[in-house]
Amino acid sequence: MVSRKTVSRMSRYRRLLQSLRETGVESIYSHQLARHAVVSAAQVRRDLMVIGYSGSPNKGYDVTACIDSISHFLDGPVRQEVALVGAGNLGHAVLSHFADKSPTVAIVAAFDVDPALTGTLIHGVRCLDARLMESLVRDLRLQIAVLTVPGTVAQEVAETLVRAGVKSIISFAPTPLALPNDIFVEYMDITAALESAAFFARLGGRDEPPANGDGDIEPIVRKLESLLARSNMKLEELAARIGADVVTPGKAGGTSVARIYAGDRVSDLLNEASDKTLLVSNLASVQMLRVAELMDVPGICFVNGIRPDEEMVQLARDNDTLLMVSPQGVFETCGRIYQTLDGEHA
Amino acid sequence: MVSRKTVSRMSRYRRLLQSLRETGVESIYSHQLARHAVVSAAQVRRDLMVIGYSGSPNKGYDVTACIDSISHFLDGPVRQEVALVGAGNLGHAVLSHFADKSPTVAIVAAFDVDPALTGTLIHGVRCLDARLMESLVRDLRLQIAVLTVPGTVAQEVAETLVRAGVKSIISFAPTPLALPNDIFVEYMDITAALESAAFFARLGGRDEPPANGDGDIEPIVRKLESLLARSNMKLEELAARIGADVVTPGKAGGTSVARIYAGDRVSDLLNEASDKTLLVSNLASVQMLRVAELMDVPGICFVNGIRPDEEMVQLARDNDTLLMVSPQGVFETCGRIYQTLDGEHA
DNA sequence: AGAGAATCGTGACAGAATTCACAGCGTTCG
DNA sequence: CGAACGCTGTGAATTCTGTCACGATTCTCT
Numbered sequence: 001m002v003s004r005k006t007v008s009r010m011s012r013y014r015r016l017l018q019s020l021r022e023t024g025v026e027s028i029y030s031h032q033l034a035r036h037a038v039v040s041a042a043q044v045r046r047d048l049m050v051i052g053y054s055g056s057p058n059k060g061y062d063v064t065a066c067i068d069s070i071s072h073f074l075d076g077p078v079r080q081e082v083a084l085v086g087a088g089n090l091g092h093a094v095l096s097h098f099a100d101k102s103p104t105v106a107i108v109a110a111f112d113v114d115p116a117l118t119g120t121l122i123h124g125v126r127c128l129d130a131r132l133m134e135s136l137v138r139d140l141r142l143q144i145a146v147l148t149v150p151g152t153v154a155q156e157v158a159e160t161l162v163r164a165g166v167k168s169i170i171s172f173a174p175t176p177l178a179l180p181n182d183i184f185v186e187y188m189d190i191t192a193a194l195e196s197a198a199f200f201a202r203l204g205g206r207d208e209p210p211a212n213g214d215g216d217i218e219p220i221v222r223k224l225e226s227l228l229a230r231s232n233m234k235l236e237e238l239a240a241r242i243g244a245d246v247v248t249p250g251k252a253g254g255t256s257v258a259r260i261y262a263g264d265r266v267s268d269l270l271n272e273a274s275d276k277t278l279l280v281s282n283l284a285s286v287q288m289l290r291v292a293e294l295m296d297v298p299g300i301c302f303v304n305g306i307r308p309d310e311e312m313v314q315l316a317r318d319n320d321t322l323l324m325v326s327p328q329g330v331f332e333t334c335g336r337i338y339q340t341l342d343g344e345h346a
Numbered sequence: 347m348v349s350r351k352t353v354s355r356m357s358r359y360r361r362l363l364q365s366l367r368e369t370g371v372e373s374i375y376s377h378q379l380a381r382h383a384v385v386s387a388a389q390v391r392r393d394l395m396v397i398g399y400s401g402s403p404n405k406g407y408d409v410t411a412c413i414d415s416i417s418h419f420l421d422g423p424v425r426q427e428v429a430l431v432g433a434g435n436l437g438h439a440v441l442s443h444f445a446d447k448s449p450t451v452a453i454v455a456a457f458d459v460d461p462a463l464t465g466t467l468i469h470g471v472r473c474l475d476a477r478l479m480e481s482l483v484r485d486l487r488l489q490i491a492v493l494t495v496p497g498t499v500a501q502e503v504a505e506t507l508v509r510a511g512v513k514s515i516i517s518f519a520p521t522p523l524a525l526p527n528d529i530f531v532e533y534m535d536i537t538a539a540l541e542s543a544a545f546f547a548r549l550g551g552r553d554e555p556p557a558n559g560d561g562d563i564e565p566i567v568r569k570l571e572s573l574l575a576r577s578n579m580k581l582e583e584l585a586a587r588i589g590a591d592v593v594t595p596g597k598a599g600g601t602s603v604a605r606i607y608a609g610d611r612v613s614d615l616l617n618e619a620s621d622k623t624l625l626v627s628n629l630a631s632v633q634m635l636r637v638a639e640l641m642d643v644p645g646i647c648f649v650n651g652i653r654p655d656e657e658m659v660q661l662a663r664d665n666d667t668l669l670m671v672s673p674q675g676v677f678e679t680c681g682r683i684y685q686t687l688d689g690e691h692a
Numbered sequence: 693a694g695a696g697a698a699t700c701g702t703g704a705c706a707g708a709a710t711t712c713a714c715a716g717c718g719t720t721c722g
Numbered sequence: 723c724g725a726a727c728g729c730t731g732t733g734a735a736t737t738c739t740g741t742c743a744c745g746a747t748t749c750t751c752t
Contacts, residue, residue, distance in 0.1 A: 008535070008539070011537060011541040011542065012520075016522075035524070037522050076548045088439075090439040090442075093438065097537075102541075105544045109616055126616040126617050140612055143548075144547045168543035168547035174361055176382065177384065184542075186543055191447075192354045192358055193534060194428065194448075194451060194516060196350060196357065198420075200530035201512075266486055267454035270454060294482075
């Protein structure tokens, strides 16, 4: 019996060979194909042995003939048709992934419960009401299904599919499926993949990124949604009111903001900042400034009287970012700004 | 050293345990957890042994304590942040998949070359210009990346990421990545999964779907895009012109169509047919009729003088589908219809 | 023509992953 | 109280997967 992994590698070889053929390669040695596929040469030879394809000792494998052999092995005599269940985000992505590809295996129908989707064409595939699924899958003799439904219904849907004659399921749901043993199930568990990746990222060497940059500080975040910031006060004026020094002037004609964001996590900044946000932060680092610049943040307020160094000042000046330094901490600075705006507003 | 598979199962166990806890389960035996996870009981015990968690022989494993143990093992001391590269269909899907999930590992930035995407928020994650990727990944100390870019650029992007300090990559690209050995790569190869599924579907028992329906015939498709079909001719009149018998009358008041589709593949019908399409087919089967009904096809023309059986006639009548039988084959029938319309139009 | 070089095919092997099987231990019940 | 039961933890056996090494084959070069 040929193993699941072998089959999967076969699919990979074929794709590599096809793309190689397009670049004009006519024959290839096992070690070359191995390098492309990132496996060992012995592995390649053994795999090709399984499907009974033989190369010649001097020319290696004939690319076209080998593709044909793999195809003969992998593909059935007729096109195999696939149902996709769950036309949400993932479903769409999978459909687009297979649009116009592979004539030998094709997704021919999608199913979803959402009435807004049923009847529409998604990347060339008709989306139908999920209630029709069982009878249609049966009628169309579909033996393969892609499951892109929420985990909560995955089991139930899978059972229905099996009842309708499906033999293989590819599940993107995070739930394991309890199904008869003769049903082939391939899990694409994105969550597990990500968590594994996280685990091994941590393991694989504690070393710093290769050069560049200086470190984040502790992840203390104090976010203040300044809902009152409809005031027209200029940052220059605000600085004066809270007793902060303006280090670089920012845009000519004054700078005003609609929100204030206080925090030290560079990554949060990506989500929170905008061109209308004043950033208040403990972290006076170049990276902070770079990200701020990236997000078109018009003004930044450092706290605790920490003066930015020359490099940062230069950077801020170049970008017309207003830079101020408050003598107090984040909390007090925020508090005073809040009060100021509140008074202004009332 | 703990293996990749074990880690991935751990992630699975944790999710199962979490959902079990929500339903009020406080302790669980290895064989129960095994059944949920679709692995063997011994496997569960051995895996839990790896992380050093011990249950009690009579109560089994304490669900909460076990979750904590797994978390202690899997999660790092700080939240791990992830970059996503390629905010196309798949990228969107992955982002939505992880939106608001898992506080211990989070996608904090997305990158794409498309200027229409950069600057936008996608499922709560900021999408940025891919040119900023290297420096931002470096500055943010991201060690994990999800690759949802086309296969053609996957290698290049991966190399850049590694240069920026990334340690783990999850790749959805169909291309194997050649990277240093200490980089963890997890492939989510959808194409390979589908082709494997197709292979094993074919293998797993040649048996028919459990009851119901009768088979498709050979996949001969002749598609005729009747671009001229702007004629107002009613199907009844058309039938008369081409010498076809009308078996069931269809909607009261006559039936007209804008397109003609000829073919025998039920699955193609799903994509091609509409409520303005006349279907011409060799295949006089109940399933054909069912699908036609599903797509609101107003009229069907069988060929070669094959009369539909009583069941089909009844079905067509019930659905107000016009059913006609042409004495000739698909080719001739199509030809004559074409000619008729052409003449009509000229 | 014959030696040499390179590669394929494959039996034998090594290592990983999984399952088996049983000792050890608490619980329950007579 | 003691035997019987059922579960865990783990050494041993088994199965699966991939690698090694070497004979066989074909071409090239002298």
